[in-house]
Amino acid sequence: MDVSADACCAPLVSQPLNEAETMELAPLFKALADPVRLRLLSLIASHEGGEACVCDLTVPFDLTAPTISHHLKVLKQAGLIESERRGTWVYYWINPEVLARMSALLGPATALTGSPA
Amino acid sequence: MDVSADACCAPLVSQPLNEAETMELAPLFKALADPVRLRLLSLIASHEGGEACVCDLTVPFDLTAPTISHHLKVLKQAGLIESERRGTWVYYWINPEVLARMSALLGPATALTGSPA
């Protein structure tokens, strides 16, 4: 369900990823490998209050509601966003830890923290 | 051919990406949305001398040489790696700028540089 911390922070360039790590990380990148999902994530993350209702997210696209719902589900299953229903509307917000982990993975080999013990 | 600097550094969370930006960025993430390519990139990036021969890259996988060649082509077309033939062997190395741009995109809204003027 969640991508635990074993594939956490060591940058891609500092040491070779093993097969298990890449099999955990690849779905994260796959979730972002679509223009609509990339924009959805950005819309949610930059939305006032840090969360957005689906009704806000459907408007900017020339896509049907089911399609947006599908992309939101993909992002959620990847762990990039979370959601909650409040009355009539469903709200989505991002999981900043996952984004930070991906950023660190692609980033330069800054201050390589070897795994303790 | 290249992903120019117009989708450079503004983090995903600081402002909504527009459609054009996401259509440039999505192929980058798509190139990383595969365990084999993720591992290939890491193997190349962390290899001694900053470059690796295809012969080094084929060994760690239970895949045929054409498949590895295909994945390298995908990474190259995305602009993540470059290559050169030297005699019998072909060497690959990463394009650190593209990785840095992706890292910045996913990273926190550090030192948001508003557009000048």
Next chain:
DNA sequence: TCTCTAATTTGACACCCATCTATGCAGCAG
């Protein structure tokens, strides 16, 4: 209860993708 709206789920379809085998091309050594 009935109805309206918000959002998701289902099923279908066209398209894309990872992998393989077979083939082709480039360089080195006789």
Next chain:
DNA sequence: CTGCTGCATAGATGGGTGTCAAATTAGAGA
């Protein structure tokens, strides 16, 4: 030139994916 090796390309195939229309669930209100 001939043969061998490293690597890429071509074609085929099984599985995955983005999209939509139609149906379904969940909540608000009369």
